[in-house]
Amino acid sequence: MNEEKTPLWRDERFWQMAGQVLIVIILLIIISYFGNNLNQNLEQLGIKFGFDFLDRPASFNIGDKVITYQSTDPYSKAILVGLLNTLRVLLIGIILATFLGIMIGIGRLSDNWLVRQISSIYVQTLRNTPLLLQLFCWYFAVFLKLPKIENPLTFLNSIYLSNRGMDIPWPENTTKTWLSLALIFISIIVSLLLWWKRLKLIENEAKSGKNLLYIILGLSVFSLLILIFGLDWKIPQLNAQIGFIKGGLNLSPEFATILFGLTFYTAAFIAEIVRAGIQSVDKGQTEAAKALGLKSGLILQLVIFPQALRVIIPPLTSEFVNLAKNSSLAVAIGYNDIYAVANTTSNQTGKAIEMLLIVMTTYLIINLIISSIMNIFNRLVQIKER
Amino acid sequence: MLENIGINWIKKNLFNTWYNSILTIISVIFISWLGSGLLTWIFTTADWTVLKDNIKLFFVGTYPVKLLWRIYLSLAIITILGGISWGIISSKTNLFNKQNLIIIFSISITSIIISLPLGRQTGITLLGLLITIISSGIIGQKYLSKVSFFTKWLSLIWVITFFLVTGLIEGGLFLEPVKIDNFSGLLLTLFIAIISIVICFPLGILLALGRQSKLPIIRWLSIGYIEIIRALPLIGILFMAQVMLPLILPPEVRPDRVIRAICGLIIFASAYLAENIRGGLQAIPKGQTEAAKALGLNTPLMLTLIILPQAIKAVIPAIVGQFISLFKDTSLLAIVGLIDLLGISQSILANPKFIGKYAEVYLFIALIYWIFCYTMSLASKKVENN
Structure with missing residues (x-):
């Protein structure tokens, strides 16, 4: 055995290693160059890096807030208020956008010609114009153009629309309300479990599972009744003389704008995802299910949706992440989400880098949470190899 | 019947x-x-005088009036070249099939209708552009498609035209230069969008290749860059580019606002583009790489001749979708203080003479954005079908 050793300069691995080391060195040089400049520039401007400013009083007020906040509170609390505002938009926005998106997506596949055309125009218009422009439209051309509070638009004597925002009925914070909410929550979970069990019964034992269906129906009627009568609803009351609406929940025009804008914009994208998902299921599947004698409702539940969901969930995740990121556009219309608060803070204190770091980390964490939750869903619906 | x-x-x-x-x-x-x-x-x-009075502002912003001929000349060059390419590409099919005739007809009707609110000059310009595009299309199909020079080097001609037109609009050499900071309106939107698209494309390819690379350091660096950028909101990145770029560069170098904005957009869009192109790279069967290696091609040749053309072709719709969203995203520049199409409409609306004309102005610029985005998506659909 005389194994000839390859010389170093002919060894591919050596060159790959050397190339990578070279890239790292170049990168380090660039970063240290930029860092050096940063240090010098900051010194010149007289700004010191550090997070101790967070304890100083913020001295600016925030219009929309979930928790109590005054302008004497520290910056850290202002940022927390902003974060809660972001989460509020996110949570409600994701639920509403998913709901609307699924409806429009199904509408695009409807066999009703008019419904198909309306959904398609909706999607083409909203997808092909910038979100920021849509937000400006909602804010300046819709919500601020509403009539004055003395003479608001009214629906069913309980929802008021005026240029001070939207007033809707809202349950009061009492034990009765919370108890009813807990009951509703439990019955929803039980119904979901029963629903899943019923599907399993149909799939594995070929039983109709009618009894379970009746129980679910009963539970939903029960929760609906509790929703209407169990909660301590406070219906807004208009006092036209002093221009004041008492009771209920007031959504500021800014909150309503960012919520409506994000919901309608994202729904257009979700609709396309849902449509593509349903269309991706082979036609033979429907035909085979029909040949087995399944009714059209069951075909959707048992055959189409489980397969469509596999295609739908991954792009849906990125759409939710997009919604989270787009919520930062709230700064343009003056809704105080975390980005807007950070913007104000960095303008007041000159701590732009620190605030950017805080905001960026927050968004990173929010997006990580969204994608990990969606990944759990994704694992649930993927094909289980047996 | x-x-x-x-x-x-x-x-x-x-x-x-x-x-x-x-x-x-x-x-x-x-x-x-x-x-x-x-x-x-x-x-x-609706009161459409706001559009008629500001039509120049919307399109070219504060571009010097006595240099407007450069804009017209650039428009003419682009339309002629566009028409010729259209003719050459569809040299084997009928230039005036049903769909194209419908498009041409609707454009001419629109330009006549549009001259009511926008003034006669706009309508005439639009009609002139339409006639130019049709006649150069006929010339392209009849004569130029037989000249091999044109068919072979069409993409090269486009590249040269790109530099020619940017040079013409920016000035320099023997032409009177126009400062980029003075660009505004639709001109700025298009300028930023096109430059960002052109630059982020090669960067996206490099990042995608880096992510697929066997070399661990390069791979991890690419993954880190792509994932972090994709988790951040664009407005944060744009703000960072505006604030941080001057801080990390030496004090002598102060890039102007437009350059900083373009940097921000490129940083953002290249990460997304990289993910799109990665999808294409993953769609290429392994046999292609092996065959190229068996032919004795080295890695750069293999990538440029075999892998990348196929990968990019496979994901053209996704790439065009990315370009569309980049085009829409340029509207965010209005928040960081640039006067793009949305920014100039905000400043027009701030003029006391036109106060409250939100709906008219927003509808108009929404139409402009819509036309550009919809044309791009139509074109990508055509490419996909071919």
Whole structure:
């Protein structure tokens, strides 16, 4: 055995290693160059890096807030208020956008010609114009153009629309309300479990599972009744003389704008995802299910949706992440989400880098949470190899 | 007979089941409510003088009036070249098939209608552009498609034109230079969008290749860059580019705002583009790489000749979608203080003379954005079908 050793300069691995080391060195040089400049520039401007400013009083007020906040509170609390505002938009926005998106997506596949055309125009218009422009439209051309509070638009004597925002009925914070909410929550979970069990019964034992269906129906009627009568609803009351609406929940025009804008914009994208998902299921599947004698409702539940969901969930995740990121556009219309608060803070204190770091980390964490939750869903619906 | 067909169509598409009938009736009510409201607003309430008075501002912003001929010349060059390319690409098919005729017809009708609110000059310009594009298309199909020089080097001609037109608009050399910071309106939007697209494309390819690379350091660096950028909101990155770029560069170098904005957009869009291209790279069967290696091609040649052309072709729709969203995202520059199409409409609306004309202005610029985005998506659909 005389194994000839390859010389170093002919060894591919050596060159790959050397190339990578070279890239790292170049990168380090660039970063240290930029860092050096940063240090010098900051010194010149007289700004010191550090997070101790967070304890100083913020001295600016925030219009929309979930928790109590005054302008004497520290910056850290202002940022927390902003974060809660972001989460509020996110949570409600994701639920509403998913709901609307699924409806429009199904509408695009409807066999009703008019419904198909309306959904398609909706999607083409909203997808092909910038979100920021849509937000400006909602804010300046819709919500601020509403009539004055003395003479608001009214629906069913309980929802008021005026240029001070939207007033809707809202349950009061009492034990009765919370108890009813807990009951509703439990019955929803039980119904979901029963629903899943019923599907399993149909799939594995070929039983109709009618009894379970009746129980679910009963539970939903029960929760609906509790929703209407169990909660301590406070219906807004208009006092036209002093221009004041008492009771209920007031959504500021800014909150309503960012919520409506994000919901309608994202729904257009979700609709396309849902449509593509349903269309991706082979036609033979429907035909085979029909040949087995399944009714059209069951075909959707048992055959189409489980397969469509596999295609739908991954792009849906990125759409939710997009919604989270787009919520930062709230700064343009003056809704105080975390980005807007950070913007104000960095303008007041000159701590732009620190605030950017805080905001960026927050968004990173929010997006990580969204994608990990969606990944759990994704694992649930993927094909289980047996 | 014809009547029967019509009634049958209505029966089949609108009233085939009871719930479809309900949907149809609801849709008709909705459409008539929306349509009548919109039409009365357009013809009675809306005041279109705001568009007529500011038409130059919308399109070219504060570009010097005595240099406007450069814009017209660039437009002419681009339309002629566009027409010729259209003719050459469809050299084997009919230039005026049904779809194209419909498009041409609707554009000419629109340009006539548009001259009512926008003034005669705009309509004439649009018609002139349409005629130029059609005639150069005919010339391209009849004569130039037989000249091999044109068919072979069409993409090269486009690249040269790109530099020619940017040079023409920016000035320099023997032309009077126009400062980039003075660009505004649609001109700025297009300028930023096109430059960002052109630069982020190679960067995206490099990042995608880096992510697929076998070298661990390069791979992890690419993954880190792509994932972090994709988790951050664009407005944060744009803000960072505006604030941080001057801080990390030496004090002598102060890039102007437009350059900083372009940097931000490139940083953002290249990460997304990289993910799109990665999808294409993953779609290429391994046999291609092996065959190229068996032919003795080295890695750069293999990538440029075999892998990348196929990978990019496979994901053209996704790439165009990315470009569309980049184009829409340029509207965010209005928040960081640039005067793009959205920014200039905000400043027009701030003029006391035009106060409150939100709906008119927003509708107009939404139409402009929509036309660009919709054309891009139509083009990508055409490429996909071919």
